[in-house]
Amino acid sequence: MLKRLIRELKPYRWQLAAAILLTALNAGVPLLPPQFQRRIIDDALQRKDVHYITLLIAGLVGVYLLNSLVDSADSYLRHVLGQRFIFDLRTRLYEHLQRLSLPFFESRQTGDLMSRVTNDVRSLEMLVTHTTEFIIVDSLRLIGIIILLFSMEWRLALWALLPVPLVAVVLRWFNQVIRPTFRQIRKDMGAINAELEENLAGMRVIQAYGQEPREFQDFLGACRAYFQDTVRAIVRWSTVFPGVRFLSSAGAALVLGVGAWMVVQGELSVGTLVAFISYTAMFLEPINRLTEMDNAVQEALAAGERIYELLDSQPEIADLPDAQDVASVEGAITFEHVSFVYPSGIEALHDVSFSVQPGETVALVGPSGAGKTSIANLVARFYDPTEGRVLLDGMDVRRIRLRSLRRHVVTVLQDTFLFSGTIRENLLYGRPDAAEEEMIAAAKAAYAHDFIMSFPQGYDTEIGERGVRLSGGQKQRLALARAILTDPRVLILDEATSSVDAEAEYWIQRALAEVLKGRTAIIIAHRLSTIRSADKIIVLDGGRIVEMGRHEALLQSAGLYSQLYARQVELVALPAEGVEVE
Numbered sequence: 001m002l003k004r005l006i007r008e009l010k011p012y013r014w015q016l017a018a019a020i021l022l023t024a025l026n027a028g029v030p031l032l033p034p035q036f037q038r039r040i041i042d043d044a045l046q047r048k049d050v051h052y053i054t055l056l057i058a059g060l061v062g063v064y065l066l067n068s069l070v071d072s073a074d075s076y077l078r079h080v081l082g083q084r085f086i087f088d089l090r091t092r093l094y095e096h097l098q099r100l101s102l103p104f105f106e107s108r109q110t111g112d113l114m115s116r117v118t119n120d121v122r123s124l125e126m127l128v129t130h131t132t133e134f135i136i137v138d139s140l141r142l143i144g145i146i147i148l149l150f151s152m153e154w155r156l157a158l159w160a161l162l163p164v165p166l167v168a169v170v171l172r173w174f175n176q177v178i179r180p181t182f183r184q185i186r187k188d189m190g191a192i193n194a195e196l197e198e199n200l201a202g203m204r205v206i207q208a209y210g211q212e213p214r215e216f217q218d219f220l221g222a223c224r225a226y227f228q229d230t231v232r233a234i235v236r237w238s239t240v241f242p243g244v245r246f247l248s249s250a251g252a253a254l255v256l257g258v259g260a261w262m263v264v265q266g267e268l269s270v271g272t273l274v275a276f277i278s279y280t281a282m283f284l285e286p287i288n289r290l291t292e293m294d295n296a297v298q299e300a301l302a303a304g305e306r307i308y309e310l311l312d313s314q315p316e317i318a319d320l321p322d323a324q325d326v327a328s329v330e331g332a333i334t335f336e337h338v339s340f341v342y343p344s345g346i347e348a349l350h351d352v353s354f355s356v357q358p359g360e361t362v363a364l365v366g367p368s369g370a371g372k373t374s375i376a377n378l379v380a381r382f383y384d385p386t387e388g389r390v391l392l393d394g395m396d397v398r399r400i401r402l403r404s405l406r407r408h409v410v411t412v413l414q415d416t417f418l419f420s421g422t423i424r425e426n427l428l429y430g431r432p433d434a435a436e437e438e439m440i441a442a443a444k445a446a447y448a449h450d451f452i453m454s455f456p457q458g459y460d461t462e463i464g465e466r467g468v469r470l471s472g473g474q475k476q477r478l479a480l481a482r483a484i485l486t487d488p489r490v491l492i493l494d495e496a497t498s499s500v501d502a503e504a505e506y507w508i509q510r511a512l513a514e515v516l517k518g519r520t521a522i523i524i525a526h527r528l529s530t531i532r533s534a535d536k537i538i539v540l541d542g543g544r545i546v547e548m549g550r551h552e553a554l555l556q557s558a559g560l561y562s563q564l565y566a567r568q569v570e571l572v573a574l575p576a577e578g579v580e581v582e
Helices: 002-008 010-031 033-047 050-099 102-106 110-152 154-161 164-201 203-208 212-264 270-311 372-379 402-408 423-427 436-445 449-453 472-485 502-515 551-557 560-573
Strands: 333-341 347-356 361-365 387-392 409-412 490-494 520-524 536-541 544-549
Touching: 002 010, 002 110, 002 270, 010 033, 010 050, 010 110, 010 270, 033 050, 033 270, 050 110, 050 270, 110 154, 110 164, 110 270, 154 212, 154 270, 164 203, 164 212, 164 270, 212 270, 333 372, 347 372, 347 387, 347 536, 347 544, 361 372, 372 387, 372 490, 372 520, 402 409, 409 472, 423 436, 423 472, 436 449, 436 472, 472 490, 536 551, 536 560, 544 551, 544 560, 551 560
Parallel strands: 361 520, 361 536, 409 490, 490 520
Antiparallel strands: 333 347, 333 387, 536 544
16 A cells, blocks of 8 residues: 555655655754764863854754754645645546446445545545654654764664664554554444435435434444444554553663763763763654554555545446547437346346337336336446447447437436536536526426526525425426436436426426427336327336337237326326325
8 A cells, every 4th residue: 555655656756856855854954963962062061162162052053943944844845745645636536436337326325435535535645744754754863863873882872772673563563453443443434424424415304204313323323333443443552652652761761871881981971971862862752753653654554445445446337448429419229139237136127129210209117117217227328238239320329438428318317416506507517608598498498497587596596405495396397407408319308207296297298399309208207198199108017128109009908008007097086086185
């Protein structure tokens, strides 16, 4: 993981080189003051040379000033470099998420993905911006101190370094133990975010069914798991790090004791001992900090594993090497012996074959789970068939670039999604450069213009997150208008009028009669009365086509379609026959 992070920094090599130079200076300059102290005690004071003392003091002040300037420049460059790296990584993550296919998102929790883009990236930010600098500075400083200690008195240096091997063994063991714990903590945080995101999105349902206590318990469970794993990590590092600091302090005590004995024996000067003690204290500080930084490193590496797991995920639906853009299409759709199995293993379609001519309106009907939406998903290439081919104007849709395909094939879903912002921004989402007149015409075609103008701000009305300030029918009409405005050659309506009242549906059907002229349309509708004028009705059951034809012919065949139609007519007639509805 560290090697991969280093490779990620390659585009910033010049800034990194400058940062490393400043970091090296930041590590080396603080090593100079003890030498000035040594000269003052052993030379200047012995000679009682005031001029020499003044020069040494001035030099010491200059060193402190230089250290401040280097530290300031190092901090600025390092933080800017770290923020640039994190900016690029976060935007790259988001761009990669946009390329991933629907099956990926259907198998992942939104909150966990959010946690990777926010919390995990923030952990890497701490590694790049702060932890790495401490590691480099402290490592260089340790090397410098060791060289200086051995140059002044090698025997005393050995006593100072005596605890180091034991510290290294302890940290090696700690790394192996703590990283799985940190990895689990990152997962726990992802679970908390997932639970929170789902509950906030479904708050209306939670309150409608009075399930606040149940959801609180679920959230409490996720928080408790995070708490317990975090406490487990705290117990481990609060046990290890004080032990490491004790070993370091024991080394300092040894240096003081042995150094004092050597001064008494005349084998060491007082100034050298003072410098030695200063260097020993400086030696202990990096060791203690490195042990604590190791904790941050392990946490960042656990976060990095989650980030790169996401970046390494490959889209299941992607442009093939020989895929091409298509400037225009006629709208002919052909299914050739198509079978489709979802990644979960559920078979949705089996040996389905049919064709749609340009400009035809085809309706897909059948019981729930019959495969209607699967057909729509294959046309828009949200999935690829397990067997067979889906053709657009005789070309396999897998040979058409995704962006080009979805410019000509637009889907209006039953589960309407609107973005927070204004009505205007949502209508122009698929075609930002559309003229005002075109936008209003699309809204009128979807029977949305009148209710839009009833708002004081009209098309500039804020609709809230996911269009929360609109009714279900209003949201569906806006989604339909948004699709109409993109002017697609193929329009797929997946139960796009299911949430509108009878009057709104009447006007939408009239509008669609005009809008769909000259376009290929695939309509999935649970109200069979809305598809009587379709050029072709395909009846599905169990992932197979069981009937195909026009409304009148299918009614006369007394098959599944006529049964479904009769049931709906009966349901509509029930209130009129005096059936009590409580």
